[in-house]
Amino acid sequence: MTSLPPHAPPPPPRPPGLDPLASQQAQVRRTQRTDRLLRIAIVWLLVLATLWVAQPYLSALWFSATGPRTVTARGELAPAEKATVDLFKQVSPSVVHVFAQGSQRVSPFAVQQEAPVQSGSGVIWDAAGHVVTNNHVIQNASQLGVRLASGEFVTARVVGTAPNYDLAVLQLERPHTPLRPIAIGSSEDLQVGQATFAIGNPYGLEQTLTTGIVSALRRRLPTAAAHEVRGVIQTDAAINPGNSGGPLLDSAGRLIGINTAIISGSGASAGIGFAIPVDAVNRVVTALITNGSVPVPGIGIVAARETETAQLGIDGVVILRTLPDSPAAQAGLEGATDDGYVRDVITGANGSDIHSMSDLAAALEEAGIGRDVKLTVERDGRARTVTVKVTDISQRRRT
Template sequence: FGGSPETPESPLFGAEERRFNRLKMFRKACKLLLRPVGARGLASEAGLAGLQAFEQGMIYLAESVGPSVVSILNLDAAGRTQGQGSGFILSSDGYLMSNDHVVASAAALQVMFMDGRTARASVVGTDPATDVAILRLNNDITSLKTLPLGDSDQLRVGQVAVAIGNPLGFQSSVSTGVVSALGRSLRSQAGRLIDNIIQTDVALNPGNSGGPLVDSSGRVIGVNTAIIQGAQAISFSVPINTAEFVASQIMTYGTVKRGYVGIYGVTKPSPTNLVRTLGHKASTFVEVVQVEPSGPAAAAGILPGDWIIAFNGQALPSLDALYSYMTKMPPNTEATFTIIRNGSTVQNVKVKLGLSPAK
């Protein structure tokens, strides 16, 4: 772009080199802390060195991630605060990521940066089904520092997790912990199950919602979204791979395009003969209660009373499973529903999925 390439003597090269060395030292410290060091425990030389390196790594992590995290005030029409949360900078041109429930029903959004700068933001789009919201700054704010995105599919139980946000209005608070479990399911406020939720023991409080969960390299691995009131050391984050997919859909289309079939149903236990005769592998199935007259299912011939036992060859134990499968399929694609009609006749019905209506 007209400048000379960085050299080992340039300030940029030096900063990157220092960052790499600090992160390398941080990872080494984690290994030292987990390694047995004899009867003297952490008081031993190796343990103490590891603890000090870990501490320095956490300090650097907080200092490098903190400037990318913002506080978000949800204002009513009179300018009064009716809610608050966190968010983080997604791109240098002013896009932010947060939670849908942080920005819901806002007449205006006030964003505050770690360095004291403030700006107004507008909602680009939200996805209540995953509790993800994408915002864009209205003001021309310069020197925005983005956070790199990690790969939540590569997470392992026990690895370090760090949350930075604004719990109870205390700006830029840092909490540390570990990934406690993976693959959890959490029901969003829209009623849909969010799959692959990350469970950690990181201390989260109201106001942390929408802030980043990062790994030891400062890469975003999740978006903090929920806690269980009254519980301790149990918090949940939407995986960044899910949030990144939602963000790309919103920034391209203004909404998330999901497959839609147009049925209402209930989950019922599988009769013994269904399991024995047809080899249905799930203990439950979906019975269709209502079919929307103009929906894709009606066009394909699915009727109230039909039992749906499989979707594209995968056992279908519940409506939540159906929603999860269809999330991965865009509109206008064809899906095969295996149904049982009148309790005996098995049919494979081809359904061309429609576009899920906006909620």
Template sequence: MRRALLMLLLLALPMAGQTQIVDENGNTPSLAPLVEEVSPAVVNIATSGTVEAESNPLLNDPFFRRFFDAPEQPRQREVQSLGSGVVVNADQGYVLTNHHVIAQADEITVAFNDGRELSAEIVGSDPETDIAVLQIDAEELTALPMADSDSLRVGDYTMAIGNPFGLDHTVTTGVVSGLDRTLPGNNGARLQSFIQTDASINPGNSGGALINLRGELVGINTAILSRSGGNIGIGFAVPMNMARQVMDQIIEYGEVRRGILGVRVQDLTAEMAEAFDIDRNDGALISQVTPNSPAAEAGLQAGDIVIEVNGTSIPDANAMANAIGLLRIGDAVSMTYVRDGETQTTTATVADPQSGEVSADALHPGLAGATFSELDERSPLFGQVEGVLVTDVAQGSRAAEYLQPGDVITSVNREAVDSMAAFRAQVEGSERLLLNVRRNNGAFFVLIR
């Protein structure tokens, strides 16, 4: 074995006086043919838009501005963004990119390596996975075939193509450094199972192609881990299998219709496993089950440890969130779990989150325009507090004066509410309402008469 390895190394080294490594036909090894083949499918994306400008409250006061002769602040400011994208369907003109590349865009221009610049329309986007689908009207497009990203292994060669810092069609190479990575705070994406690569990814690469040596698309370049903002060899891409599932729903519905199961899970640590008296430390520990949810109807309870979903092993809470978060409304999900040391199996049906919503118009006139539901995994506060979730608020309504979608009502008239039934019992028949509202990391009271 050692002798064979030594011979391979000797054959790979140039002879004395040679400056190139060549094959038996005299050809120099190069990735140039592959780059030439795939580059027409990778595009530059330039966006422009307007956002609400942050303002100083003092400068909004007419007396203050007049006294100090200060100019009135602009209410909006223009924003621009540069990123990359990949043509994945030449016939329909579909282009994949990142949600954060086009999130604030009013106008989108897609530029090809042949010099063409075309306007693009947003088909839809999904902040949860940071994936967006654009569409362009053009002929003679080249699309990249999509690979099965589940077959990737650490050590596989990869190539990243994009437009870092606005430099068109830059190519970098490397290997898969890791799989199933999470990156806290990545542009708000909550479903994460990133491919980690050391192929250089820099600002402007977002939305570009990560390909294998067959010229197949294995991921959409999304983020980097860096203290300086530049590449240090730790880049991340959304796996193609995840991106494809999101893309299919966006093309079909214009959005991702994500269902709910009604559970909050956490990692099963070695200490937790010991406390639960089980001989394993992999799985997703259920910490909360929403009343009347699919999980509750399937018999799941807090303390159950999910170890398998639809035949796929669940090593941790993130894997559980990804497995459920990519299912469609109405899909059946088989789950294997451990309870009191015994392995059991159950089946639940992923529910439409809107099916359990209740309009507040009939509950109390002061809540007119708001819609409520059980607190579930749609809210980042799920598992941290008990209450009911504000899912929608009509613009210009009475409720819009003090409530926003995503708020959680934790008490009514100083009585805690942990379900829609408790909320209804406190609201109906009350002349006035004293609501305790959780919003993001803050809380406040609202008095409604």
């Protein structure tokens, strides 16, 4: 039997990290914890995937409205909305739908072909049943009809036309609905940026309201016979085919123009529309109702087309011929010779340069019927001044 020395120290303890059994047990615990977390994550992923797949069905089951929804209180309209609503209610009874049927055509393959029907808009001018529209809406029509805002359809006849202003006046025949003439405003004091409103029948859609602003003023709009309407209003209120002849309004519901044309590559609204100013409309319509025609200032000449003048390299109005007993003939102006030799070219009027027939027409209109206009006329390269009296050539045109 071996005995230890009485004062020998005990053996030192084994470090934990060096215990194989403890290290193995710690590794097992870590593995179990990882497996448990992985299983939990898989379970949650399965739950989320199940909820994602079932969500549409659960929403349809829990949230579908099985009865009429409760109406939410609207409250008061905004002031601008109320003003627009009131404007439409006030003005829409004065806007009509104009229908124009062309002459019927005879075909060798059919006894009769149905005549085409075009439509536009118009405004009730007075309580006597006069309606103002565009001349191009009713041009070459054999039958005319007007549908009032009430739905009543009334036949109409032409009172007078003014192609130079693209305006026409119709007379309703025995309407039963009380008529509400449109309120007349002024175009002289308009400002760019003012609100505009258009009511019409674009593409046959009756009583359509569009809004915009005055985009520009004092535009020039070419119409018939090389005439230009001056002071035309440009607006971005949507104007489409069928709006022609309808009213352009200010925020007070007053007529400030008659919508007549658009600029568009597609034929639809491109935000560039034009309206004949109401000051011109007021003057022209009064003349049409009173006399059936509008005085057209002129001097009695037939001018060459601008394309022909440009081909000759001439800047001005080339006189092809003068009408017998006209102011131009009496002033000694001469037209081109039979062999095409150009005699007189008008290059100025009352101190302003004249480049085209529209320039001359504007100068004559500014001078006024019955007054003299001083024309600068070139003949054989020499310029001279000729005084010519402006006359009404509308009577001569009709004869």
